[in-house]
Amino acid sequence: MLLRVCFISALLVTGAQARPALTPAGAQGLCQNYSWACSGSSQGSITSPADMLKVAKEVNQQVNYEIRPVSDDRQYGRSESWRLPVSGEGDCEDYALLKKKRLIEKGIAPNRVRLAQVIKRGVVSHVVLLLNVGGQDYVLDNLTSSMRPRQSTQYVVLKTQNARNPTQWVTDF
Numbered sequence: 001m002l003l004r005v006c007f008i009s010a011l012l013v014t015g016a017q018a019r020p021a022l023t024p025a026g027a028q029g030l031c032q033n034y035s036w037a038c039s040g041s042s043q044g045s046i047t048s049p050a051d052m053l054k055v056a057k058e059v060n061q062q063v064n065y066e067i068r069p070v071s072d073d074r075q076y077g078r079s080e081s082w083r084l085p086v087s088g089e090g091d092c093e094d095y096a097l098l099k100k101k102r103l104i105e106k107g108i109a110p111n112r113v114r115l116a117q118v119i120k121r122g123v124v125s126h127v128v129l130l131l132n133v134g135g136q137d138y139v140l141d142n143l144t145s146s147m148r149p150r151q152s153t154q155y156v157v158l159k160t161q162n163a164r165n166p167t168q169w170v171t172d173f
Contacts, residue, residue: 018170021159024117024127026072026080026093031167034084036104037097037115038166044109049133052108056131057147059102060140067095069142082127093127095142100129111163118155130160 023030031038046052070089072081084101085094093115100113114130129140130150137150150157162168 018162018172021169021171023169024080024082024159026082027115027169030082034097034101036110037100038161039104039110040164040166041110044104044112045107052112052131052133053138053147055106055108056103056133056138056140059099059106060147061145063095063099063102064142064145067098067142092142096127096129096140099140103129103131110166114161114163114166116160117158119158120154120156125158126155128155130157132163 046055066088067085068089069091071091073079075081075087075089075091076083082093082097083090084097090098096115100115103113104110108131112132114132116128116130118126118128120126123143126141126143128142130137131140131147132138138147139150139153139155140147141153157172159169159171162170
């Protein structure tokens, strides 16, 4: 499988200079299949930080409730496949995609929501959704219905979609 290297100019993601990163294997074709998932538009009808957080909390809880966790191996017969969970089942990136889609549909600007590949003790590789509100990233995660600031989680972010050009991925490492 060919991996695509993303070339970008310096972008501040968490205060450190971000560098180009490989697109995660399962995300190959993501932008072709779901153009909204790679929109960098700053247009959104919800602009109040409090309203953004309220809507995001509702979407996070709703999607976590609606979708049953099932691995890509079991569902699609391959290790990675980033898709919307149309069957009511999916794994972490499927949850994150559905949350991103719903937040955009509800009026949150697409450039505020980014997919992120993370790790932490006991979790080898995991995908969450980051929502940027007032310069702070909040984590929407299928493993918990609580939404927390990125710094208060134990996740180490390996790479994220570039906020300015979500077709590309960046890393702080």
